[in-house]
Amino acid sequence: MTNNTQAETRDLKGLDKTGNIYETVVILAKRANQISVKIKDELNSKLSEFSSSSDNLEEVFENREQIEISKAYERMPKPTLQAHDEFVTGKVYYRNQYKEKKEKI
Numbered sequence: 001m002t003n004n005t006q007a008e009t010r011d012l013k014g015l016d017k018t019g020n021i022y023e024t025v026v027i028l029a030k031r032a033n034q035i036s037v038k039i040k041d042e043l044n045s046k047l048s049e050f051s052s053s054s055d056n057l058e059e060v061f062e063n064r065e066q067i068e069i070s071k072a073y074e075r076m077p078k079p080t081l082q083a084h085d086e087f088v089t090g091k092v093y094y095r096n097q098y099k100e101k102k103e104k105i
Contacts, residue, residue, distance in 0.1 A: 014088050018096075024087070027094045031083035043073050 015024045050066045077085075086092045 010084070017087070018094075023096065027092065028080065028083045028087055031086060031092055032079040035079035035082050039073065039076070039079065043069070 012021065015021065015028075018024045018027065046069050047066060050063055083092070
């Protein structure tokens with residue numbers, strides 16, 4: 001998985017596994033959403049350890065550990081890039097239920 005912050009041109013030939021670029025985009029979008037939800041849950045659980053009911057404004061701004069965790073998550077590759085890499089390397093399972101129904105008929 002690349003951890004590059006620069007824009008990178010992608011070859012569409014690597015995305016023709018489904019035979020339909022629009023279907024591929026939907027698969028990538030759904031996988032990116034799954035990754036995003038997972039990352040958000042992980043981050044929220046880690047940051048919840050720092051919250052307390054008696055936090056004042058100064059304590060919130062001075063918590064270095066919390067800031068470092070947030071920065072680490074900001075440096076991670078974006079979910080769309082992770083989904084693309086997983087798709088290209090064959091790590092994403094997908095199926096089209098409508099195509100399956102047509103084949104059965």
